[in-house]
Amino acid sequence: MSLFTQSAAWVSDEHRMFADMANRFYADELVPNIERWVEQGIVDRSFWHTAGQAGIMGGATPEEFCGAGGDMGFEAITIYQQTRTGDCGWGYGIQSIVTHYITAYGTEEQKARWLPGLASGEIVGAIAMTEPSTGSDLQAVRTRAEKDGNQYRINGSKIFITNGQAADLVITVAKTGDAGGSKGISLIVVEPDKCEGFSRGKNLKKLGMKANDTSELFYEDVKVPLTNLLGDEEGQGFYQLMNQLPWERLLIAIQALGAIDFALEQTVAYTQERKAFGQRVMDFQNTRFKLAECKTKAEVLRSFVNDCIARLIDGTLDAPTASMAKYYGTEIQNEIMHECLQLFGGYGYMMEYPIARLYADARVQMIYGGTNEIMKELIARSIDL
Numbered sequence: 001m002s003l004f005t006q007s008a009a010w011v012s013d014e015h016r017m018f019a020d021m022a023n024r025f026y027a028d029e030l031v032p033n034i035e036r037w038v039e040q041g042i043v044d045r046s047f048w049h050t051a052g053q054a055g056i057m058g059g060a061t062p063e064e065f066c067g068a069g070g071d072m073g074f075e076a077i078t079i080y081q082q083t084r085t086g087d088c089g090w091g092y093g094i095q096s097i098v099t100h101y102i103t104a105y106g107t108e109e110q111k112a113r114w115l116p117g118l119a120s121g122e123i124v125g126a127i128a129m130t131e132p133s134t135g136s137d138l139q140a141v142r143t144r145a146e147k148d149g150n151q152y153r154i155n156g157s158k159i160f161i162t163n164g165q166a167a168d169l170v171i172t173v174a175k176t177g178d179a180g181g182s183k184g185i186s187l188i189v190v191e192p193d194k195c196e197g198f199s200r201g202k203n204l205k206k207l208g209m210k211a212n213d214t215s216e217l218f219y220e221d222v223k224v225p226l227t228n229l230l231g232d233e234e235g236q237g238f239y240q241l242m243n244q245l246p247w248e249r250l251l252i253a254i255q256a257l258g259a260i261d262f263a264l265e266q267t268v269a270y271t272q273e274r275k276a277f278g279q280r281v282m283d284f285q286n287t288r289f290k291l292a293e294c295k296t297k298a299e300v301l302r303s304f305v306n307d308c309i310a311r312l313i314d315g316t317l318d319a320p321t322a323s324m325a326k327y328y329g330t331e332i333q334n335e336i337m338h339e340c341l342q343l344f345g346g347y348g349y350m351m352e353y354p355i356a357r358l359y360a361d362a363r364v365q366m367i368y369g370g371t372n373e374i375m376k377e378l379i380a381r382s383i384d385l
């Protein structure tokens with residue numbers, strides 16, 4: 001199983017070669033480490049450098065900023081091939097989002113400063129929107145950035161931040177003005193090693209995605225230069241966030257597809273091997289029908305995802321359509337993990353079988369990146385004009 005559908009017109013020979021290369025890279029460098037990273041609650045820092053050297057990251061970063069200069073299809077492949085191994089610990093999804101923000105809104109100076117490191121793994125990125133008192137209602141953020149001479153002074157806190165322990169660069173959503181609602185919000189880049197007053201809480205214990213570090217972040221009079229405002233105009237943060245939604249949401253659907261393909265492969269192998277009542281578990285009609293249902297849903301998602309990638313590349317993917325991909329992809333991911341685990345019987349509940357981990361990992365996909373209820377609200381708004 002591959003990311004690509006037979007008829008996907010966006011796929012070139014370069015994309016196929018890149019997928020093969022990424023597949024080999026993950027088999028050699030990532031798969032042997034998955035269980036250890038789960039135990040330690042974080043991916044080795046050295047893996048970021050290894051991935052950078054192998055050319056896995058920055059597929060769509062312009063060549064002048066040390067990227068590969070390709071289209072977003074390359075980023076889609078990096079994400080799919082990772083989750084196709086059963087891994088969701090390496091936080092490249094967020095790195096890709098951060099890279100995309102800086103590419104889209106950064107000044108030339110900011111791009112030159114940060115994009116090369118994000119492509120090489122020298123810099124690990126995070127994006128800090130959610131706060132203890134607000135998640136879905138992003139306009140209600142309380143973190144403030146006050147102008148103080150040629151600096152911003154930032155106060156507030158964030159929660160559930162992916163790559164929070166490892167991050168060297170945190171795009172921070174903060175209020176910069178007194179304008180209410182969306183108008184007073186800006187994105188400010190905080191580099192933890194370069195400023196005082198920034199601290200990280202402990203690596204949070206989660207139900208799944210245990211190798212992916214998630215943290216609270218605290219800002220106490222954190223001072224950053226005014227030039228760390230992303231872009232050159234204050235108050236554009238909400239608009240910048242909204243414009244990036246298509247990739248953020250499609251990315252989660254691609255992660256869902258990769259995990260589904262891995263789970264189905266594992267489940268087919270197990271049910272062909274396992275015997276009950278003198279026959280293979282695969283030979284029960286229930287097993288065959290369940291797998292047929294799961295496979296059908298996976299192929300519907302694959303087609304939709306390929307269509308969305310093509311539209312992302314040509315600039316026509318809108319936020320409601322990407323929200324449909326995120327909503328549908330993560331719902332069927334959870335349904336399929338549930339069915340696959342059941343077909344493993346008691347072994348499916350044991351952590352030594354990857355299906356148990358995949359089942360737990362899937363749950364949060366319906367929550368982060370905008371909950372599925374928020375996805376449905378956005379989709380509904382596009383219908384009820």
Ligand SMILES: Cc1cc2nc3c(=O)[nH]c(=O)nc-3n(C[C@H](O)[C@H](O)[C@H](O)COP(=O)(O)OP(=O)(O)OC[C@H]3O[C@@H](n4cnc5c(N)ncnc54)[C@H](O)[C@@H]3O)c2cc1C
Nearest residue numbers: 127128129130134135136160161162367368369370371373
């Ligand atoms: C593992 C993990 C990683 C994460 N990584 C990041 C990250 O890197 N950066 C970041 O900024 N955030 C991150 N988050 C936060 C995540 O995006 C939020 O948890 C999510 O947006 C929901 O916000 P909330 O938790 O405050 O829930 P709430 O907004 O309090 O929602 C609670 C419930 O109410 C529902 N609800 C809320 N509003 C509506 C509405 N209008 N209509 C219908 N139902 C509604 C929600 O759907 C949900 O079911 C992460 C979260 C997790 C668990």
